[in-house]
Amino acid sequence: MISSKHVIAVVGATGAVGREALAILESRQFPASRLRVTASERSVGKTIEYAGQNIAILPSTPDSVRGCDAALFCASSDVARRLAPECVKVGCTVVDNSSAFRADPSVPLVVPEVNGRELASRAGPCLVANPNCSTILLVVALNPIRRCFGIRRIVVSTYQAVSGAGAAAMEELRQQAADVLSGKPVQPKVFAEPCAFNIFSHNSKVDLDSGLNGEEAKIITESRRIWADTSIEISPTCVRVPVLRAHAEAATITLDRPASEAEVREAFADAPGVRLVDDRANNAFPTSLKASGGDDILVGRLRIDPSAPREPDGRSRHHCLLLSGDQLRKGAALNAIQIADALLR
Numbered sequence: 001m002i003s004s005k006h007v008i009a010v011v012g013a014t015g016a017v018g019r020e021a022l023a024i025l026e027s028r029q030f031p032a033s034r035l036r037v038t039a040s041e042r043s044v045g046k047t048i049e050y051a052g053q054n055i056a057i058l059p060s061t062p063d064s065v066r067g068c069d070a071a072l073f074c075a076s077s078d079v080a081r082r083l084a085p086e087c088v089k090v091g092c093t094v095v096d097n098s099s100a101f102r103a104d105p106s107v108p109l110v111v112p113e114v115n116g117r118e119l120a121s122r123a124g125p126c127l128v129a130n131p132n133c134s135t136i137l138l139v140v141a142l143n144p145i146r147r148c149f150g151i152r153r154i155v156v157s158t159y160q161a162v163s164g165a166g167a168a169a170m171e172e173l174r175q176q177a178a179d180v181l182s183g184k185p186v187q188p189k190v191f192a193e194p195c196a197f198n199i200f201s202h203n204s205k206v207d208l209d210s211g212l213n214g215e216e217a218k219i220i221t222e223s224r225r226i227w228a229d230t231s232i233e234i235s236p237t238c239v240r241v242p243v244l245r246a247h248a249e250a251a252t253i254t255l256d257r258p259a260s261e262a263e264v265r266e267a268f269a270d271a272p273g274v275r276l277v278d279d280r281a282n283n284a285f286p287t288s289l290k291a292s293g294g295d296d297i298l299v300g301r302l303r304i305d306p307s308a309p310r311e312p313d314g315r316s317r318h319h320c321l322l323l324s325g326d327q328l329r330k331g332a333a334l335n336a337i338q339i340a341d342a343l344l345r
């Protein structure tokens with residue numbers, strides 16, 4: 001567990017994920033004197049506010065993390081590829097939020113609630129990859145069901161907040177919303193499409209052969225890796241929605257063994273990191289706003305897929321649900337901090 005005896009670096013501290021990591025550390029009263037923050041050369045010399053103090057932003061170099069117990073990497077894949085192995089060499093454990101090492105079999109890809117045991121054998125400074133944000137939310141929400149009934153197939157549609165594309169994208173949504181409401185033309189910069197009052201296919205690159213975009217490909221490969229199950233079939237459709245933070249996902253799943261709706265609901269009792277928000281009478285279910293700023297993945301709209309066959313006893317292998325989770329927290333900064341907690345225990 002990260003404690004005040006540790007020294008922690010946040011690399012890319014000025015970005016959307018980096019700032020969330022600082023917010024979590026601050027809420028745990030981690031001392032400013034044990035914290036180092038780094039960013040790009042553009043930010044070096046400026047300060048960042050933390051717990052009422054201004055902390056100088058350092059360059060993102062191995063020297064800046066020398067003497068740190070762990071560095072939470074909240075920058076791009078390029079930065080991670082260049083810097084993370086060097087940081088491990090100087091004795092600092094790295095938890096990387098980028099996609100740089102997620103497919104590297106020598107680097108664990110970890111969601112503590114699901115495959116945290118992968119961290120048990122790590123001794124000394126090491127590198128651990130934090131999975132893709134939509135993937136983390138999906139596997140945390142579905143893991144209780146998978147444990148009880150097995151999962152053979154997942155068809156999932158995402159409704160992804162713009163903050164998944166960083167701090168500049170959040171600013172773009174705020175600015176565009178103001179421009180549209182005041183009748184001004186919008187000028188997309190971060191996204192190719194206008195993001196205010198619009199829904200569009202995820203902005204990651206589309207593979208010309210498969211038709212999958214990068215986000216969809218990550219959900220497939222990373223979920224399989226985290227669950228250590230290459231046979232699970234996953235069909236994602238990833239879409240951006242005009243929401244600042246907290247992705248939502250609608251999933252239809254095929255179980256290995258049939259279950260009643262009550263049995264699926266029961267699977268969530270005491271499930272770590274998940275909270276049921278499933279009030280049919282009041283039409284109250286997970287929303288991005290309810291999930292924003294929270295640690296839990298909210299799960300609701302539990303129901304048997306009406307289009308699929310049922311067993312004679314009413315059970316079914318086909319179930320639907322809706323989930324929402326703050327991808328800046330559990331989808332990135334919080335998951336990384338939980339990994340560091342486990343490694344520094």
Ligand SMILES: NC(=O)c1ccc[n+]([C@@H]2O[C@H](COP(=O)([O-])OP(=O)(O)OC[C@H]3O[C@@H](n4cnc5c(N)ncnc54)[C@H](OP(=O)(O)O)[C@@H]3O)[C@@H](O)[C@H]2O)c1
Nearest residue numbers: 012014015016017039040043060074075097098164166167
């Ligand atoms: N946003 C999410 O929901 C989310 C979820 C999961 C994973 N991730 C991953 O987490 C990482 C950070 O994402 P983000 O959304 O926080 O991005 P962001 O808001 O754009 O922040 C990027 C950070 O990287 C720093 N940086 C840029 N160029 C750099 C360089 N050459 N050397 C060192 N630092 C540099 C920036 O510093 P300056 O301010 O100085 O430019 C900033 O602190 C990305 O790899 C992303 O894929 C993001």
